[in-house]
Amino acid sequence: MQSLLEKVATWARKRSPWIFHINASSCNGCDIELVASLTPRYDIERFGAVLVPSPRHADVLIVTGTVNAQTKDRLRRVYEQLPEPKLVIALGACAAAGGVFKGCYNVGQGVQDVIPVDMFIPGCPPRPEAIMYGVLKLLGEVK
Amino acid sequence: MSEVLLQQIEKLATEAKTKSTQLRKGETVVEVEQGQLKNFIKRLVTETLARHLSTITGLDLDQNVGIIYHFWRERNTIHVKTFVPKEKPTALSIVDIVPGAILYEMEIHDMLGVEFIGNPWMDRKLLLPDTWPKDLPPPLLKTVKPAEIRKRLGLEVERK
Numbered sequence: 001m002q003s004l005l006e007k008v009a010t011w012a013r014k015r016s017p018w019i020f021h022i023n024a025s026s027c028n029g030c031d032i033e034l035v036a037s038l039t040p041r042y043d044i045e046r047f048g049a050v051l052v053p054s055p056r057h058a059d060v061l062i063v064t065g066t067v068n069a070q071t072k073d074r075l076r077r078v079y080e081q082l083p084e085p086k087l088v089i090a091l092g093a094c095a096a097a098g099g100v101f102k103g104c105y106n107v108g109q110g111v112q113d114v115i116p117v118d119m120f121i122p123g124c125p126p127r128p129e130a131i132m133y134g135v136l137k138l139l140g141e142v143k
Numbered sequence: 144m145s146e147v148l149l150q151q152i153e154k155l156a157t158e159a160k161t162k163s164t165q166l167r168k169g170e171t172v173v174e175v176e177q178g179q180l181k182n183f184i185k186r187l188v189t190e191t192l193a194r195h196l197s198t199i200t201g202l203d204l205d206q207n208v209g210i211i212y213h214f215w216r217e218r219n220t221i222h223v224k225t226f227v228p229k230e231k232p233t234a235l236s237i238v239d240i241v242p243g244a245i246l247y248e249m250e251i252h253d254m255l256g257v258e259f260i261g262n263p264w265m266d267r268k269l270l271l272p273d274t275w276p277k278d279l280p281p282p283l284l285k286t287v288k289p290a291e292i293r294k295r296l297g298l299e300v301e302r303k
Contacts, residue, residue: 067298069271069274069275069298070272103289104289105282105287105289105293106296106298107293107298108293109299109300113298113300
């Protein structure tokens with residue numbers, strides 16, 4: 001059973017998810033689409049989502065780009081800084097499985113080998129609508 | 144390519160005991176031996192004023208490693224080609240002539256293992272991680288198997 005305080009906290013988190021975006025060696029395509037979803041045309045902020053500059057303030061971690069030898073440890077360090085409960089979204093084909101860079105000598109097979117992932121949003125890059133749909137669907141699962 | 148520049152390069156090439164070939168209009172290739180290279184580049188930079196070094200390319204040929212310096216001047220490019228043996232790839236650094244070459248040389252050192260004598264940063268990594276194991280081969284050589292490197296770096300994880 002959740003205490004009343006936890007219920008209030010979950011309710012607040014669902015209505016205002018704070019997002020921290022980390023670029024794990026992305027080509028910038030997914031980053032641009034993520035920024036596009038924040039612009040007035042798509043406006044993910046009407047659902048309360050805000051990009052925050054520090055992982056310590058965030059509820060949701062959005063990872064773009066393929067994980068490689070340089071970013072693997074840094075990604076884990078950022079993930080550990082997120083306060084509990086943490087949600088992780090892997091954005092784009094690279095974050096999901098390595099993308100076009102898979103098979104390279106320094107490229108892994110996606111974010112889920114390094115940190116646990118709650119939601120994959122496919123696409124190269126995904127449309128802003130897909131990003132918003134993914135974020136909202138993930139928040140709908142939060143209980 | 145202007146006639147004057149072409150003649151100047153031809154003259155420099157003859158003095159370095161080699162020839163220049165014109166690929167197409169405005170693009171010249173000069174193959175220079177390792178021993179003549181520094182003198183050639185020094186004169187190219189000071190006399191023909193082609194001092195913009197666009198980049199340095201490294202090539203894995205079977206026996207040799209090819210290094211190509213791409214110089215640029217007013218829509219003309221001069222590719223200076225040189226080869227070093229693959230068993231012991233050492234080349235002379237041109238950092239004292241073109242200071243901007245330092246990063247390009249580091250990149251070729253990272254990726255193809257060419258040691259540039261005279262480059263002060265040969266002990267550092269540029270693109271590879273600092274934790275790169277010393278016994279691993281340079282990753283862009285054709286004999287290298289990417290899967291083995293990935294395994295060593297801990298990037299190959301077994302999925303359940």
